[in-house]
Amino acid sequence: MADVADPPEGTDDRATALEVAVSSGLPTTHKALKVPEVMEALGLSRFKVYDLIRSRQLKSIKIGRCRRVPADSLRTFIDDQLKEAA
Known part of the structure; x- marks a missing residue:
């Protein structure tokens, strides 16, 4: 290759x-979002976003001291929430 x-x-x-x-x-086209971007996208507090990460409901990665949420993980989380609500 x-x-x-x-x-x-x-x-x-x-x-x-x-x-x-x-x-x-x-x-x-992959993008990793910062926690404040996830907060804005979901309309949630910083604490709640980190709570979702800690509970492994929202997948994230750590690069050095920086926490990032892949855009695909955010989409998957939203899709899972929609399926649970249906």
Whole structure:
């Protein structure tokens, strides 16, 4: 598999490197949200968001001292809540 940093032989175009990354299945649209962004999206307090993270209802990752919630995890949480409410 080609390395994302190295475009195919004979080219040095950045667009080609991006095409290689996309065709190799690497995610290009993932976003990790900060806790205040999750608070705003859900309309919840900081305490409640961290409570959801602690109880593992909302998946998160830690990068150094920073806590991030993948956008996919937020969507999954919302979908699960909608299914429970139905």
